[in-house]
Amino acid sequence: KDKTTELESSSKGLAGAVGGLKTAYAALAGIVSGVVVVALGKALQKGIEFLDLQGDFINQFKGVSNEALKVRDNLVGAFGLPLAEATKLLATTGKFAQNLGFTAGESLKLADNIARLSVNLADSSTSGVTASQASEALTRALGGQTRGLIELGIQVTDTDIKQEALARGISIASLETDKATKAQIIFDLALRKSGQGLEAATIA
Secondary structure, three states: OOHHHHHHHOHHHHHHHHHHHHHHHHHHHHHOOOHHHHHHHHHHHHHHHHHHHHHHHHHHOOOOHHHHHHHHHHHHHOOOOOHHHHHHHHHHHHHHHHHOOOOHHHHHHHHHHHHHHHHHHHHHOOOOOOHHHHHHHHHHHHOOOHHHHHHHOOOOOHHHHHHHHHHOOOOOHHHHOOHHHHHHHHHHHHHHHHOOOOOOOOOO
């Protein structure tokens, strides 16, 4: 099996592992008490949470799993994000984008761009904005909730969106039904207005 097939076929195994950990956690809590169970319980809970997150990540990017791993590895290695945070940022944005009509591959590219922009915004923030907070604001903006971008020093208005659409030869009326196109316009405007550049994407 290639890496993509192995990753996607492991989804059921992850689900079983999560179930096993939850059972073990419940049993442990029933027979042990005090400081030991608290420490072990926290460790088990973190393991359960990451396995759940990993399962979401795998399912979200079915068909492009190998590329998704490369993107995540780059966010960890080149941008310094913890593994769990990089996994969550990509899976969350990817799911949101796919609900707007992006394909798995398109959503991965957008999630990669948003994650890298989020890290840059956090690094340059003077108000303590984290990469996770920036990513959440940018992801929500894709659906038209652009007010949260103001906290990042970015303002994207309805007028901006309409003018950009017209400049691209896209009718304003079509934005009401083509949510993916509107989301891409919003991100492109946010990127431009952020004054941040993005390093070369992990995938073309």
